[in-house]
Amino acid sequence: MLQFKESNRAKKQLEKVSVTGSGQYAPSLHLQLIELEDDLKRLKGFARRVDKITHKRDVLLPKWLPIVEQHLANIKEGKPNDNPIFAYCTVWLFDINDLGRGLEFAFTAIELNQPMANSIRRKWPGFIADTVFDWAQTQAEKGSSIEPYFGQVFSNVANHWKLPEQVTAKYYKFAGLALLRSKNGDISPSTVGDVQRLQQADGYLAKAAELHKHAQVKTVRNKIAMRLRAIAELNAQ
Template identity: 85%
Template structure:
């Protein structure tokens, strides 16, 4: 099968950068139009389509999160199997991939939206994932509300009471889901900040 030949060729690349470049410049231009045509046809989307799965994974690999999430959510909707080379199911794969990306972006002070928020809604409301995974999403969402522009988490710089309370709510949920969420210190700092604001407003 032609796809199998392409997968073997992909494995021959040693560095991640070369693999990503090959996916971006060769594999996706070749296979993505076939997937798009498949999605456009009515009635056959429930058939297993390994090309769909690999293209979706490759979209994430090359950093096209908008289309990767779109295709991944559609894969779940259509009950498409995950690519055989990946052991996780779609929700776990999407959640982990977007979380890793968001962590890197946040540390650099870059925006994590809209992709983190889009996946967080699924993690919080729809997907059944291990508690530890769901907890880390709630924790990250809480910390994101407390970050400075440089990426540092600092409750003391937040002056919006509602924002502080929302962050604390997310962190509390993380602790509820997973006892090792490690949010106690930052929650104490939020409480201190809320008290300071209340005292300032009372003057």
């Protein structure tokens, strides 16, 4: 309840700034950034990660997302503007595991050349790739779906973003292994009966090895080859 009241209070203060200010966007943004700095200091005061995530979800995002939505509306109206608040909200969406909206905002940030949050040293593509990869690993190990988010990012990693070869390689490797996973999350080429699926997985793994010599895909590729030979022999009977 206290967090809800704090969020409403802050939102009303910011709305008041936009109505009673000079009518120009810049002074309002200046005051908003001062408020944001105060919020970031309070956020650092939480010792536990779970409490930080809860605060982002229940207080910070409800408070700042309306400001970000107005920022995006201004850009659509032909008023380009860099807004650090947009970057922080995007990062927070990933933190609270709202990958759908997080990716929507992050792709927009790249498209509009928006600055990354000061607390993040990586650029947008690297941040997105690392964050979604970590999430996909957790999902896959549980036997849960990694789509559509992994596929969206993999497409960009493979075709558009110029990331370090090691990062691109781990995406190709993971994409290949994902085609070989059983329902419980285990990697098991011997249970895959689709030849095209096996060949696609092997192609991804081969690309990973081409990009990074320490991709460690040889053993799995050998198992795929064994499975393909077994299927061929079975079909030949």
